[in-house]
Amino acid sequence: MRAFTYERAASVEAAAGAAASNPEAKFIAGGTNLLDLMKLEIETPSHLIDVNGLGLDRIEATPEGGLRIGALVRNTDLAAHETIRRDYGVLSRALVAGASGQLRNKATTAGNLMQRTRCPYFYDTNQPCNKRRPGSGCSALGGISRQLGVVGVSDACIATHPSDMAVAMRALDAAVETVKPDGTRRSIGMADFHRLPGDTPHIETELKSGEFITAVVLPPPIGGRHIYRKVRDRASYAFALVSIGAVIQPDGTGRISVGGVAHKPWRLDAADAELPKGAKAASAALLADARTTEQNKFKVDLVERTLGAVILEARG
Amino acid sequence: MPSTNQPEISRRDLLISSAATVAMTGAAPGVAAAQFADRSMHYTSTISLKVNGESRDLDIDNRTTLLDALREHLHLTGTKKGCDHGQCGACTVMVDGRRINSCLTLAVMHDGDEVTTIEGLGQPGNLHPMQAAFVKHDGFQCGYCTPGQICSSVAVLEEIRANIPSHVTGSLTEQATISQAEIRERMSGNICRCGAYSNIVEAIVEAAGARA
Numbered sequence: 387m388r389a390f391t392y393e394r395a396a397s398v399e400a401a402a403g404a405a406a407s408n409p410e411a412k413f414i415a416g417g418t419n420l421l422d423l424m425k426l427e428i429e430t431p432s433h434l435i436d437v438n439g440l441g442l443d444r445i446e447a448t449p450e451g452g453l454r455i456g457a458l459v460r461n462t463d464l465a466a467h468e469t470i471r472r473d474y475g476v477l478s479r480a481l482v483a484g485a486s487g488q489l490r491n492k493a494t495t496a497g498n499l500m501q502r503t504r505c506p507y508f509y510d511t512n513q514p515c516n517k518r519r520p521g522s523g524c525s526a527l528g529g530i531s532r533q534l535g536v537v538g539v540s541d542a543c544i545a546t547h548p549s550d551m552a553v554a555m556r557a558l559d560a561a562v563e564t565v566k567p568d569g570t571r572r573s574i575g576m577a578d579f580h581r582l583p584g585d586t587p588h589i590e591t592e593l594k595s596g597e598f599i600t601a602v603v604l605p606p607p608i609g610g611r612h613i614y615r616k617v618r619d620r621a622s623y624a625f626a627l628v629s630i631g632a633v634i635q636p637d638g639t640g641r642i643s644v645g646g647v648a649h650k651p652w653r654l655d656a657a658d659a660e661l662p663k664g665a666k667a668a669s670a671a672l673l674a675d676a677r678t679t680e681q682n683k684f685k686v687d688l689v690e691r692t693l694g695a696v697i698l699e700a701r702g
Numbered sequence: 703m704p705s706t707n708q709p710e711i712s713r714r715d716l717l718i719s720s721a722a723t724v725a726m727t728g729a730a731p732g733v734a735a736a737q738f739a740d741r742s743m744h745y746t747s748t749i750s751l752k753v754n755g756e757s758r759d760l761d762i763d764n765r766t767t768l769l770d771a772l773r774e775h776l777h778l779t780g781t782k783k784g785c786d787h788g789q790c791g792a793c794t795v796m797v798d799g800r801r802i803n804s805c806l807t808l809a810v811m812h813d814g815d816e817v818t819t820i821e822g823l824g825q826p827g828n829l830h831p832m833q834a835a836f837v838k839h840d841g842f843q844c845g846y847c848t849p850g851q852i853c854s855s856v857a858v859l860e861e862i863r864a865n866i867p868s869h870v871t872g873s874l875t876e877q878a879t880i881s882q883a884e885i886r887e888r889m890s891g892n893i894c895r896c897g898a899y900s901n902i903v904e905a906i907v908e909a910a911g912a913r914a
């Protein structure tokens with residue numbers, strides 16, 4: 387690990403300002419992703435800004451009837467929150483399907499959104515990787531790609547975003563609230579927050595340099611059956627091959643957001659519209675533009691079958 | 703292992719340290735003093751941890767994980783290093799009452815926090831009920847994962863009592879219950895290379911009953 391200086395941020399504005407004044411600085415929240423990557427020198431910040439203790443660990447009702455989740459709320463506390471369990475069950479379920487009890491006690495809302503891919507070549511510093519070293523090439527294309535993306539991919543990168551939580555937040559139409567170093571605030575919808583890889587897979591979100599996440603806002607509850615179904619190589623403590631976060635209404639309409647297939651949670655209006663017709667139609671719409679490798683083409687069938695199971699569960 | 707405890711002096715580090723020197727000797731002593739006070743120009747820190755009830759002061763490199771602070775600085779070697787990447791649970795300790803992986807957190811981030819390690823749960827002759835249950839049920843073979851398993855399992859029972867849901871909890875709106883399925887799921891962050899899992903679960907079930 388490279389040496390770094392360390393400070394505890396005194397305020398949200400001070401945190402954003404400190405990050406903007408040093409392009410090699412990074413925020414640290416739970417540390418469960420950043421430290422992992424720093425040990426491998428995949429991340430090499432020269433300065434860490436500790437953002438714990440800024441009072442962003444609360445979940446509050448919004449005047450619109452939704453919820454504002456502070457950026458530093460731990461994954462365990464979010465999953466266990468009474469209103470989340472009752473009105474936004476898909477989010478609770480997605481959270482407890484991720485990582486382990488120990489990790490969820492540390493992992494934060496903002497850190498979870500910002501976690502980086504689990505592509506094996508991103509972690510292997512001996513191999514080319516456009517995300518880790520822009521312009522060096524993509525080892526996964528033509529390499530081991532079983533876990534990687536099948537839709538929205540590019541010639542530069544086929545990685546997936548590993549977060550379970552983000553898949554549920556996309557289904558719920560959540561929005562990410564931020565502060566920029568100049569003090570301006572904005573809100574970015576989950577549809578736009580994560581980017582597709584394109585030619586710049588190292589740029590993963592819409593955040594600008596130093597921009598700090600303060601909260602994630604959930605709109606008022608929409609009822610329906612909330613389901614999160616995750617398919618993985620072992621029953622617990624593993625990243626998704628495919629996961630589906632769904633909110634399905636009694637009339638069969640609803641929303642479906644898919645994890646494990648793209649650089650961001652994958653949800654399309656056209657696929658939501660097909661949902662009442664069944665899993666085949668909806669998954670065909672979701673993956674109409676799929677570009678698979680020999681090793682990961684099984685994910686196309688897996689999405690359809692997982693969605694079939696979700697629809698059955700919603701009826702049951 | 704790419705990581706090393708030797709400070710590497712890179713061009714960037716030299717730039718930073720010369721910037722710090724300029725700040726300290728330059729025309730703005732007030733600014734330099736403030737930077738000194740908030741420690742933000744330093745690669746090392748002085749912290750205080752309350753470990754197993756005892757206050758311990760430490761001078762550490764900022765890179766020191768809580769795990770290395772416990773093992774290498776405080777010589778509390780009960781807590782084990784398996785993977786050093788959050789993947790095995792051998793390093794599980796309790797911080798302010800919650801179980802975490804001590805390998806994925808920095809000691810400097812825990813200034814003032816209360817840490818409980820396996821040594822703090824119980825000692826020979828004065829075992830914690832969970833330690834006694836592990837002994838009784840042979841909940842280990844080589845024993846390397848055991849301190850992490852025991853710290854984790856003590857926390858698991860508290861998490862169920864606190865009604866924190868898990869992946870196998872049936873209803874999100876009802877109180878979580880203690881069952882084999884719940885224990886297995888909640889213990890999945892603790893890997894046992896010897897495969898002592900079935901005895902570990904039996905030990906936890908017994909300890910849960912004893913406390914209920």
Ligand SMILES: Cc1cc2nc3c(=O)[nH]c(=O)nc-3n(C[C@H](O)[C@H](O)[C@H](O)COP(=O)(O)OP(=O)(O)OC[C@H]3O[C@@H](n4cnc5c(N)ncnc54)[C@H](O)[C@@H]3O)c2cc1C
Pocket residue numbers: 412413414415416417418419420421422437457483484485486489492493494495496497498499500501548549550551597598599600623624625626787788789
């Ligand atoms: C073994 C293992 C298994 C895992 N399994 C899963 C899984 O199955 N599913 C899953 O979803 N996740 C999984 N995870 C990942 C885990 O969920 C993430 O590590 C965690 O959510 C990151 O949160 P953190 O607070 O620790 O982030 P940190 O490590 O502190 O930060 C991560 C990134 O976010 C940035 N950041 C933090 N806070 C802010 C902020 N407020 N504003 C702007 N940027 C910010 C940091 O600068 C950093 O770049 C696993 C992790 C491990 C180690």
Ligand code: SF4
Pocket residue numbers: 503505506507508514515516517518523524525526527534542543544545587
């Ligand atoms: S898929 Fe993306 S992350 Fe993986 S090797 Fe290619 S460029 Fe790197």
Ligand code: FES
Pocket residue numbers: 782783784785786787788789790791792793794803804805806
């Ligand atoms: S040593 Fe910390 S989880 Fe393996």
Ligand code: FES
Pocket residue numbers: 841842843844845846847848893894895896897898
């Ligand atoms: S007892 Fe040997 S690793 Fe668990």
